Amino acid sequence: MLAYLSLAAILFSIGMFGVITRRNVIGIMMSLELMFNAVNINFVAFNKFIVTDSLLGQIFSAFIIVVAAAEAVVGLAIVLLLYRNWQGINSDQVNVMKW
Amino acid sequence: MTSPQVGIVFWIIAFVMLISAFMVVSLKNIFHSALFLILCLFSVAGIYVLLQAEFLAAAQVLIYVGAVAVLMLFAIMLTNNLASKKIRQANRNVLVGFFVSVIFCFITLVLLVKTYVSVWGKLKPQAVLPAQNVLVFGKYLMTKFMLPFEVVSVLLLAALIGAIVLARKERS
Amino acid sequence: MNVTPFVLLELQPVFIWLYQLLEKIGLSGSWLTVASYTGLSLFLFGLLSVVALFLVWWERKISGHIQQRYGPMRNGWHGWYQTIMDGMKLLLKEDIKVVTRDKPVFFWAPIIAFVAAFVAYVVIPFGKGLIVADLNIGILYILAVTTFTVISLFMAGWGSHNKYALLGGMRSAAQVVSYEVPMVVSILTVIVFTGSLSMVDIVNSQSGIFFNWFIFRLPFGPIAFLTYITAATAEANRTPFDIPEAEQELVAGYNVEYSGMKFAMFFLAEFINMFTVAAIATTLFLGGWHGAILPSWLWFLIKTLSIVLLLMLFRWTYPRLRVDQLMEFAWKFLVPLTFANLILASWMKYARWYW
Numbered sequence: 296m297l298a299y300l301s302l303a304a305i306l307f308s309i310g311m312f313g314v315i316t317r318r319n320v321i322g323i324m325m326s327l328e329l330m331f332n333a334v335n336i337n338f339v340a341f342n343k344f345i346v347t348d349s350l351l352g353q354i355f356s357a358f359i360i361v362v363a364a365a366e367a368v369v370g371l372a373i374v375l376l377l378y379r380n381w382q383g384i385n386s387d388q389v390n391v392m393k394w
Numbered sequence: 395m396t397s398p399q400v401g402i403v404f405w406i407i408a409f410v411m412l413i414s415a416f417m418v419v420s421l422k423n424i425f426h427s428a429l430f431l432i433l434c435l436f437s438v439a440g441i442y443v444l445l446q447a448e449f450l451a452a453a454q455v456l457i458y459v460g461a462v463a464v465l466m467l468f469a470i471m472l473t474n475n476l477a478s479k480k481i482r483q484a485n486r487n488v489l490v491g492f493f494v495s496v497i498f499c500f501i502t503l504v505l506l507v508k509t510y511v512s513v514w515g516k517l518k519p520q521a522v523l524p525a526q527n528v529l530v531f532g533k534y535l536m537t538k539f540m541l542p543f544e545v546v547s548v549l550l551l552a553a554l555i556g557a558i559v560l561a562r563k564e565r566s
Numbered sequence: 567m568n569v570t571p572f573v574l575l576e577l578q579p580v581f582i583w584l585y586q587l588l589e590k591i592g593l594s595g596s597w598l599t600v601a602s603y604t605g606l607s608l609f610l611f612g613l614l615s616v617v618a619l620f621l622v623w624w625e626r627k628i629s630g631h632i633q634q635r636y637g638p639m640r641n642g643w644h645g646w647y648q649t650i651m652d653g654m655k656l657l658l659k660e661d662i663k664v665v666t667r668d669k670p671v672f673f674w675a676p677i678i679a680f681v682a683a684f685v686a687y688v689v690i691p692f693g694k695g696l697i698v699a700d701l702n703i704g705i706l707y708i709l710a711v712t713t714f715t716v717i718s719l720f721m722a723g724w725g726s727h728n729k730y731a732l733l734g735g736m737r738s739a740a741q742v743v744s745y746e747v748p749m750v751v752s753i754l755t756v757i758v759f760t761g762s763l764s765m766v767d768i769v770n771s772q773s774g775i776f777f778n779w780f781i782f783r784l785p786f787g788p789i790a791f792l793t794y795i796t797a798a799t800a801e802a803n804r805t806p807f808d809i810p811e812a813e814q815e816l817v818a819g820y821n822v823e824y825s826g827m828k829f830a831m832f833f834l835a836e837f838i839n840m841f842t843v844a845a846i847a848t849t850l851f852l853g854g855w856h857g858a859i860l861p862s863w864l865w866f867l868i869k870t871l872s873i874v875l876l877l878m879l880f881r882w883t884y885p886r887l888r889v890d891q892l893m894e895f896a897w898k899f900l901v902p903l904t905f906a907n908l909i910l911a912s913w914m915k916y917a918r919w920y921w
Contacts, residue, residue, distance in 0.1 A: 296511050299441070301503055302408050306415055308499035313419030315491030321469055322424055325431045328462065329415055332438045335450075343445045345514065350531050354539055357531075360450075361546050364423045365553035371469045372560035375479050378473040381516055399596055425724055429671065432717060452706040460713030460746065464739050471736055479696075497869050528702050528763060 299340035305338050307333035320377065332361045404444055411437040423468055432463045536560045581696070589718060605699050610687055618837040620650040625837075625878050632882045651887060656830040664727055664823050672725035674719050676824065676831035680880055682714035683835040689905060690845050691898050693855045693863030695776035705753060707747075708846060712801070714741045715839060719803075722832070723895065726823035734820040741800055741807065744893060747799035747902035755790040755904075755911045756850045769854030779853035786911040791851045793904050795873070796867050800842035800896070803836065806884040807892060844873035 308330060313326025337354040342352025410433065428450040435458040440453035535543050588601055625645060638645030663672070676698025689704045691697040701707050707900070716739055723735020744873060757763060759780070760771040772778050780790045793891035800807035819833045848869040889894065 296514065297446070297506065298408070300506050300510075302411070302441070302563075303535050304502040304506060305412060305499055308502070309412070309415045311498060312454065312495035315428070315494065315561040316488045317419065318422055320475070321466060322419075323425065323464060325428060326419055328431065329418060329434065329454065332435060335454075336438060336441055339442055339445045339447050342447075350527060350534050352533060353450050353527075354534055356447070356450055357453060358542060360453060361550060364457050364462055365550050368553050368557045369560070371465050372557035374469050375472060376560050382462060383416055391536055419827045421669075425668070426671070429717075431722065447707070448701065448703045452703045455710035456713060459717065460710070461743065464713075464716055464720070464743055465763070467717075467734065468739055469730065471724070497833075 296340060296344040299336060303333040303336040303340070306330075307337070320374050322369075324367060324374075328363060328367070331359060335359055400444060404441075407437045407440040410434075410440070428463065428466050428470055431466070432459055435459060435463065446527065457499070476540070541564050567851075576726065578850075582655045585667065603698070610698065614684060614687065614838055615834070617841055618834045619649045621837045621841060622652075622833070624874075625881075626695040628875075628878050629882045630832040631687075632879075635852060653830060654804070656826055659796040659826040661826040661828065662823075666781070667823070668725040668727065672823075675721035675725055676828040676835075678721065679718035679835040681833045682711060682718060683838040685711045685841045686842050687845075690768055690842075690849060690875075691765050691854055693861070694865055696855075696863060700764055700766045703763050705757065705763050705768070705846075705850070708842075709750060711751070712839070712842065713746075715794065718835075722820040724823070726820070726822050731820050731823055738803060738820060739892055741803075741892060745797045745800035745807070745900075747903045748793055749801060750895065751901070751904040751908050752790040752797065753846075753850060755786055755908050758908070758915055759783070760914050765854075769849055769856065772853040773856050779851065779856075781851040786907050786914070789903070789907045790911070791847070793900055793907070794847060794851065797874070798847065798893075799877060802843050802877070804877060804881050805842065806880065806887050808886060840874060840877055841870065844877065846872045847873050877911055 298374055309327030310326045310333060313329065317323045317326060335394040338356045338359070340352075344352065346352060406485070414430040414434040414437065416433060418427045421427040421430065434454060439451040439454040442454060583606075585602055586877065588598060628639040628649070636644075641648045641651055686708045688698045689701050689707055691700075691861055719738040719742075720735045723731045723738075725732075728734070756768065760768045762768065762771075780789075781787045789850035821829060824832060845866075848866060850874075852869045855862035855866040857868075860868075
């Protein structure tokens, strides 16, 4: 169990590193997916080793997967819109809140 | 770890997962990092199989590899120029980000080990997960977690409509 | 099964005998598992390669006869080993590589396509007791692993560094993702009735006489079958939905730049995918290996090959759709239809208006 949780922690840190350092918005979203997955691994591991009387953890992970999918869809739509308006999708170019 | 075979499989999957995750955040070519993201998510599905969450594993592959990753590849193809491969992908925070992540990782690991030694290691699980738990999963979704299930469906619908509205070309 | 002379032709005892033979020569525990699964997968690999070669030949014959010519005639009786010769030619040909290609992506794309085409067969029941592993998520597993085909098309399109290939890859991704929705929903219609994702349970729920096959469950069975076949044709990238490799528009789509061995891998994977969707249709809608008199695996082959024949007739008799027509057909016609069908089926299941 410790192995699974440590794996998730390292994965989460890698994702965090990506979110902080990436310039490309799609890169940031990919790192976000990594972090979501790290959290999911935690839920499922807890479900397997500690809360074994119900499938609470797995169901929560399923919900997280669905929410992540929704987030990715909206995020990518925003990325396309950004590209259409700025001709580039780097996060440091987008520094104008109002046109 | 229940048996040595499971242990070996776990270490292989963990190795693949961490390497590919690192590739995702560090590669210069964004298309390559998206492909490594797919590999990483696939190995996460492998971890789910080891943790007796077969349904979740299949859903993971189906949703992430089949939908999210494809969408990302799509967005990359639409927004990148084929010619301009060598763009600087990292911003100025690389050093800061690296230290923050390493420190965060270190602290989390220490906390995990301490909590494991003091609390979780002494806990005994009340029951073992049922081996074929897809049916149980479905029943939970339809009874105890009915409301969240419906809320998530509405959220998906909202995301769908929102994405269509956002990405639609304005006709004038 | 009743006792008939053909019952001796069932293949299950052969595999049980082989397993016991492995046990006898002293293998035990995990080694036995490893050895038996390796043997099974090698056997499956060989079998599917033969099937794919046969399908290529069959397609050429059918296309020829539809166009009032004979098709391959030179090698053997009606050219029966034409595809073997073609395969050897492809293996011996020079592997042309574009200089500007994306090296690792270009290299891995055909391999992923090839593997993704094969791994789905782990859970397909070929006959009575002939299944490699009866996973409890069976059909979901197939849906999950076959999504890797899209990734491989994408990789091929990107790695080739060619605008036609890239267009083909993008079109195929859009198409496969769109048609995945009606396909999954029409499969769900079956799952609502069987109450299980396991392929063996699905087949067993259709046992008995003919009319227990899911396609005869009126009125939603035939609708689900037709929508599934339509969506599956699109999933397997075949005409009338072969926009990704429309020869007249895109030269050859995602595999323009591939040659030799790698092209052969794409080609075989395509035909194996066709066999996969036909096998899934057989298992879900046509009662799998159930049938009278003949041995079960033969029934499975007959049903699957008839669906493959149907797909081939589609290919050589229908014109191709335009991209916008393709998308409109998926989202404005197939998706509402399949969802209405699913709701109807669940309502009838709830009200117990079925047999």
